[in-house]
Amino acid sequence: xxxxxxxxxxxxxxxxxxxxxxxxNKTLSYCPGCGHGTAHQIIAHTIQDMGIQEQTIGVSPVxxxxxxxxxxxxxxxxxxxxxxxxxxxxxxxxxxxxxVFTYQGDGDLAAIxxxxxxxxxxxxxxxxxxxxxxxxxxxxxxxxxxxxxxxMPTSTSPYxxxxxxxxxxxxxxxxxxxxxxxxYVTRQAVHTPRAVRQTKKAIRKAFENQKLNRGVSFVEIVxxxxxxxxxxxxxxxxxxxxxxxxxxPLGDMKVDGxxxxx
Amino acid sequence: MAKIxxxxxxxxxxxxxxxxxxxxxxSQVLDLAKEVNGKGYNYSYMKNPEACIGxxxxxxxxxxxxxxxxxxxxx
Amino acid sequence: MEKxxxxxxxxxxxxxxxxxxxxxxxxxxxxxxxxxxxEHLMLEKPHxxxxxxxxxxESEVSAINMVYGAAGCGRMVMxxxxxxxxxxxxxxxxxxxxxxxxxxILNVVRGGPGLGTIQPAQSDYxxxxxxxxxxxxxxxxxxxASVQEMYDFVELGFNLAFKYxxxxxxxxxxxxxxxxxxxxxxxxxxxxxxEEIAKQCPWATVGKPENRERNIITSLDLVSARQEQHNHKxxxxxxxxxxxxxxxxxINCDDAEYIIVSYGSSARxxxxxxxxxxxxxxxVGILRLITLFPYPTKIIQELTPKVKGFLAVExxxxxxxxxxxxxxxxxxxxxHFGRVGGMVPSPEEIVEALEQKIxxx
Ligand SMILES: Cc1ncc(C[n+]2csc(CCOP(=O)(O)OP(=O)(O)O)c2C)c(N)n1
Ligand code: SF4
Ligand code: SF4
Ligand code: SF4
Ligand SMILES: [Mg+2]
Numbered sequence: 001x002x003x004x005x006x007x008x009x010x011x012x013x014x015x016x017x018x019x020x021x022x023x024x025n026k027t028l029s030y031c032p033g034c035g036h037g038t039a040h041q042i043i044a045h046t047i048q049d050m051g052i053q054e055q056t057i058g059v060s061p062v063x064x065x066x067x068x069x070x071x072x073x074x075x076x077x078x079x080x081x082x083x084x085x086x087x088x089x090x091x092x093x094x095x096x097x098x099x100v101f102t103y104q105g106d107g108d109l110a111a112i113x114x115x116x117x118x119x120x121x122x123x124x125x126x127x128x129x130x131x132x133x134x135x136x137x138x139x140x141x142x143x144x145x146x147x148x149x150x151x152m153p154t155s156t157s158p159y160x161x162x163x164x165x166x167x168x169x170x171x172x173x174x175x176x177x178x179x180x181x182x183x184y185v186t187r188q189a190v191h192t193p194r195a196v197r198q199t200k201k202a203i204r205k206a207f208e209n210q211k212l213n214r215g216v217s218f219v220e221i222v223x224x225x226x227x228x229x230x231x232x233x234x235x236x237x238x239x240x241x242x243x244x245x246x247x248x249p250l251g252d253m254k255v256d257g258x259x260x261x262x
Numbered sequence: 263m264a265k266i267x268x269x270x271x272x273x274x275x276x277x278x279x280x281x282x283x284x285x286x287x288x289s290q291v292l293d294l295a296k297e298v299n300g301k302g303y304n305y306s307y308m309k310n311p312e313a314c315i316g317x318x319x320x321x322x323x324x325x326x327x328x329x330x331x332x333x334x335x336x337x
Numbered sequence: 338m339e340k341x342x343x344x345x346x347x348x349x350x351x352x353x354x355x356x357x358x359x360x361x362x363x364x365x366x367x368x369x370x371x372x373x374x375x376e377h378l379m380l381e382k383p384h385x386x387x388x389x390x391x392x393x394x395e396s397e398v399s400a401i402n403m404v405y406g407a408a409g410c411g412r413m414v415m416x417x418x419x420x421x422x423x424x425x426x427x428x429x430x431x432x433x434x435x436x437x438x439x440x441x442i443l444n445v446v447r448g449g450p451g452l453g454t455i456q457p458a459q460s461d462y463x464x465x466x467x468x469x470x471x472x473x474x475x476x477x478x479x480x481x482a483s484v485q486e487m488y489d490f491v492e493l494g495f496n497l498a499f500k501y502x503x504x505x506x507x508x509x510x511x512x513x514x515x516x517x518x519x520x521x522x523x524x525x526x527x528x529x530x531x532e533e534i535a536k537q538c539p540w541a542t543v544g545k546p547e548n549r550e551r552n553i554i555t556s557l558d559l560v561s562a563r564q565e566q567h568n569h570k571x572x573x574x575x576x577x578x579x580x581x582x583x584x585x586x587x588i589n590c591d592d593a594e595y596i597i598v599s600y601g602s603s604a605r606x607x608x609x610x611x612x613x614x615x616x617x618x619x620x621v622g623i624l625r626l627i628t629l630f631p632y633p634t635k636i637i638q639e640l641t642p643k644v645k646g647f648l649a650v651e652x653x654x655x656x657x658x659x660x661x662x663x664x665x666x667x668x669x670x671x672x673h674f675g676r677v678g679g680m681v682p683s684p685e686e687i688v689e690a691l692e693q694k695i696x697x698x
Contacts, residue, residue: 004267004334004336006269006311008334009267009268009269009316009332009333009334010269010271010332011332014332014333014334015330015331015332016268016316016318016331016332016333017318017321017322017329017330017331018321018330018331019327019328019330020327023327027276027326028325028326030325030326031278032278032279032280032303032325033278033280033281033282033325034325035325036325037324037325037326037327038322038323038324038325040325040327041322041324041325041327044327053544053545053547054544054545054546054547055544056544056545057410057542057543057544059406066557067557069551069553069555073545073551074545074551075542075543075544075545075551075552075553076542076551076552076553076554077405077406077409077542077553077554077555078436078553078554078555078556078557079402079405079406080402080405080428080429080432083398083399083402083405083429086394086398086399086400086402086403086405086406087402087403087405087406087409088406089392089403089406090362090364090390090402090403090404090405090406090407090410090414091406091407091409091410091542093362093390093392093407094361094362094390094407094410094412095410095531095543095544098543098544115395115396115398115399116395116398116399116402119394119395119399190323191282191323192286192323193286193317193318193319193322193323196322196323197322200322232281233280233281233282234280234281234282234284234285237282
């Protein structure tokens with residue numbers, strides 16, 4: 001066959017991937033290469049694929065993703081720092097037929113909001129929680145988070161996290177998997193195409209589960225914070241693979257209410 | 263044998279030049295441009311368009327969702 | 338229609354009123370002296386009676402944020418607590434005020450500061466009327482003086498909350514919450530349907546259909562000029578509330594030379610003091626505040642030239658009296674009498690205070 005030009009390929013009928021229409025036209029406020037953006041794209045595609053825009057209510061946290069309501073074309077409530085699971089509890093209890101999800105950072109979910117997180121999970125609220133663990137407080141400029149690795153420097157642990165003084169990094173997801181109120185608990189990432197595909201499956205399952213009314217579906221996404229880690233995006237992802245993944249290993253912890261033995 | 267040809271379109275002004283797509287491409291199609299866009303970012307572009315297989319890898323890892331992917335089968 | 342009479346505690350009356358007014362949800366956490374609200378709700382099975390959601394939260398912080406979530410969906414939602422718990426709720430109340438959500442909050446006040454006492458007090462007046470949490474905002478504050486008013490103010494509170502898209506607080510105290518009185522209860526109202534809610538609250542987050550913009554519930558606006566505008570809008574609302582929603586009761590004020598300004602259980606005790614003083618020939622009247630915010634400044638300004646002095650009677654070290662002084666503008670003597678820490682003033686003490694501080698002073 002004769003030479004095929006770009007013009008021949010770039011045609012509507014050959015389209016295989018484009019940004020979800022659940023994403024608004026606003027430029028994401030995230031730093032270049034930040035996993036928050038990728039996680040947003042995945043959630044948007046999932047809601048689009050499931051055709052549930054009209055049935056979905058999101059809850060945004062306090063953290064870099066506070067403005068999630070600017071980026072996802074959904075009805076969204078912005079919650080006080082750490083309180084998203086309580087807000088989502090009420091929304092879901094009052095509208096049990098809707099799909100309700102929270103989107104929270106590690107400071108939001110695992111420090112100031114620990115009580116709200118644990119109790120929403122323990123009550124088995126029929127909601128989806130998306131947890132972005134970047135091991136740091138991104139929004140406020142890179143302070144230590146409950147998830148900050150031992151020895152990891154942050155602006156409030158400038159010589160590295162000294163666990164004898166500052167406590168140990170908190171594996172809250174493992175903790176939540178132990179609760180009878182969680183139905184699906186998994187840890188994923190969004191730094192490579194393969195990881196994105198896995199995460200998309202996990203998010204889909206976490207939303208589909210709401211139809212079963214069996215409890216919380218919890219998806220942790222181990223993510224980068226290039227600004228907080230003071231690394232360029234690709235380097236940050238490499239650092240994440242080398243340092244975060246050994247402590248926060250990826251994979252399912254609980255599926256269909258059953259703990260996964262590893 | 264049927265051969266796959268792909269192509270991507272990057273929304274140049276919306277690209278933040280993070281290069282996550284560049285390393286995600288299995289065929290070394292993409293690179294950051296020497297020039298910058300209106301926001302001062304070296305945007306991503308197809309340096310090597312013939313190699314694109316339309317696998318979508320670059321698009322799905324792009325945090326800003328600025329890549330559109332097309333694909334055709336050629337005889 | 339046949340009147341239905343009941344004998345109930347103030348706290349139980351609130352619970353019953355919530356169910357009968359067609360409330361959609363209640364979220365709370367136990368604390369003395371108001372635990373009967375949640376207890377009565379659980380006993381009454383409102384989920385069966387009306388489909389109302391009732392949930393015991395893990396803390397007051399969580400409860401008030403559940404209120405935020407429900408209110409953001411346009412639902413009729415309330416919470417209740419007592420002073421230490423209300424302090425915990427302040428973060429959420431500030432967010433609710435900022436996001437302009439309607440809700441009802443009951444504070445059955447006990448003595449403070451700190452864990453204080455479980456006995457009745459009125460020492461949360463500043464917290465209720467001046468904002469309470471951070472930022473420039475106001476609650477509409479209703480002060481019941483009977484079990485009947487505990488009941489009636491639930492529906493009134495919800496109506497005001499939705500009319501102004503603003504949190505409303507019922508500031509009661511341990512006496513009114515715990516005492517039993519006969520009251521008349523209203524018929525069971527239907528809860529609004531999802532369609533009615535969507536129509537009444539077009540701003541509510543109930544899922545975004547194709548044909549409308551998405552709804553966002555937030556108190557955040559990082560653009561200072563817009564945040565300033567938002568604040569001005571809130572202030573205009575509070576001004577309108579001050580103009581339209583002042584509620585009070587004047588008792589024997591027509592010929593009064595002295596006026597006791599009081600509210601809640603203090604006002605009831607002041608009534609007895611008034612009777613004693615009237616029997617002695619002292620012309621005393623009572624201005625009973627029904628709204629603490631808005632404060633009835635105008636009627637006080639009208640009364641000021643006609644009287645010799647005012648006595649604020651409240652179970653605090655002197656909070657409401659500050660608003661009274663502002664209204665009187667030093668034109669007449671204004672004094673304060675109160676017992677605190679859970680101590681309740683006797684009518685005789687109030688009589689003595691008026692005689693010594695105002696008449697003799
Ligand atoms: C009550 C309260 N305390 C503190 C803050 C300041 N604050 C804003 S975001 C944040 C940390 C967010 O970190 P994380 O949840 O990890 O989100 P990230 O930005 O990393 O995505 C803090 C402490 C606040 N807004 N409210
Ligand atoms: S500060 Fe960190 S978490 Fe926040 S947008 Fe930037 S990279 Fe992402
Ligand atoms: S991943 Fe997206 S934003 Fe980053 S360089 Fe590629 S196209 Fe640009
Ligand atoms: S579609 Fe696949 S091959 Fe083409 S540029 Fe993107 S990653 Fe490379
Ligand atoms: Mg973080």
